[in-house]
Amino acid sequence: MTFGSTKVVRDLSFDVARGETFGFLGSNGSGKTTTIRALLGLYEPSGGVLLVNGAKFRPGQQGLGYLPEERGLYKKEQVLTTMVYFGQLKGMSAAAARAWSLDYLDRVGLADKQRVRLDKLSGGEQQKIQLGVTVMNDPELLILDEPTKGFDPVNRRLLMDIIEEQRRAGATVIMVTHQMDEVERLCDRVLLLKDGVARAYGSVPEVQAQFGAASIVVRFHGELPASDGYRIASVDNGRAELLLNPGTRPEDVLSYLAASGLSISEFTPRRRSMESIFVEVYGKEARL
């Protein structure tokens, strides 16, 4: 994918299986939104093929629910009118779209706002409407670009509930996000994109393993030696937590401690959090 003379996305290849929740991760400017827009036909890639259900994406034909990074609705229109319009565009009858919208508005506490113009709603209320429009007609594929961006905690909770519901209903979910706690909690697989190139791709445990253990808990007798391979985070009554420096493997530490004559009764590597992996990959570039 090229903008002018700048290659934004290079040699990127990945699959998302039906029914899974896929985390598409990367810092600002890494090419996530560009890839999604190319997938949805909003940009035309300079090379390669992007397919949804084996075919090039066509608007309104593949049961898509898309929450873009840049959000907005027809501000001068009434809430219900807007929701019914989008519902009809997504293939619902006017009556079904109206019934669905009223149920949704009731659920999110906006039943009394159905005749109100969107620009008269608060920011949080507008977010709820945007979410509703996104998940109307039970999409098979849900693409959420920075879903929690700008959401207050209440709406963030609502969003997560809705994602859970859609997952349970069998929807495929692609989340473009910076929120690593959400990734660990929700995503089956992830892809880390940096400067348009995939840096990691696989299930969350696979990616965590790929980036090595974050820390090791050691129970020992003797004098714990210092090393360039780790930092001693804490030592207390024969128990220590060692934070591994980049490039250091747990087995290297074990060999080193054994060679130092330390008597070891426990040696437990702990998985790295996705957040620490993110920080390692993007370093100072990451602008969370």
Added chain:
Amino acid sequence: MSTQHNLGTVIRFEVTRALAKRSFWLATLAMPAFIALVMVLQIGSSSSISDQTQGQASAHINFAYVDDSGLVNPQIASAAGGTRIADQNVGVEQVRSGALDAFVHYPADPSSQPVQISGRDVGMFASGKYEAVAKSVLTASVSAKIGDPRLAAISSGQINSVTTTYKDGAVSGGLREALPALLFPVLFLLAIMLLGNQMLSATLEEKENRVTEMILTTIEPDRLIVGKIISLFIVGFVQFLVFSVPTVLGYIAFRDRMSLPNIDLSTLVFSPSRLIIGFLLLLGGFALVAGSLVALGAVMPTAKDAGPVFSAMILLVFMPLYASALIISDPSALIVRFFSIFPYSAPLTAMARNALGTLPVTTAIATIVWLFALAAVALVAAVRLFKYGSLSYGQRLSLRTLLPGGRERGGARG
């Protein structure tokens, strides 16, 4: 999802919300309201001016006159309050002193020399009665001298005439044939005036509201744009009905009391070829302007930014009005030929020439094809610019977007 379903949904949505806006009805009803106001004022003014003019001409004033022409009938002058005297200085002096309302000096040759009138000042408008009386006395005296009312009427230029012209061996309709087809340029200008802003904002709205991505992943852009343009046609038709019906009713009810030409509609000649050509030119011209303004809306980030280009485009559409005299009198003039070809001035020029019968059929067909081709190009450009350009929120789009590979340009943050 059927194409028709989505197209119908877009049309319904766009038409309904346009008609639901208070500003739409205010703008639409403002025109007939303004015309009604003008009618009322004109009726009032016409009767007032007519009454006062007649009153002035038949006014009885105390005046003296000197007649060097020998044309003034003393009995007629006397009936109007005039007294013949020999010395004009005396007459002027009596007016100055207030003994007379006015003094009139008829020169030896009133056809080439001015009639001198002196009068007591009774206000700028009321003082006009002196001139009205002086002229009516002279006119009545001359008519009496001629003796024959017909000769008198003819000498005063009261001549009716009927002209019959022939084209290709048959009687041509002249103005009666031109009038029905002149409806098309009028409709075209009204449509542009009333709908120009809506055409522009058709795509600007999606851009300004950041709704482009949501909408473009839900419906094909060409369907959306076509739906918007069809809804503009429908809204324009509603607007036309709303202001034309009261206007026509007002004309029929009050035309006798207004200073308007009394046209016998039964004598109008409806030429099928002119009407068909006029309709197609109207359709092509409207589609061209609508497509261009929709494309402009997709390029510009806001309505404010689009303003100068929008004004220039509208100016080009209206430009032929400045050459209307030449379009009527000399359709082969260079500027008329230029206006007939230049995209945005072509519709109005061609419609006017078609109505006046100076647009050859071959030229008409070429112009119609030209307009529809340009409209198609504008429409394709509008769709492309909207699809790939409206994601450039807050930025003016480069026209390179229209070029191959240009659609990759734009940029995203994530």
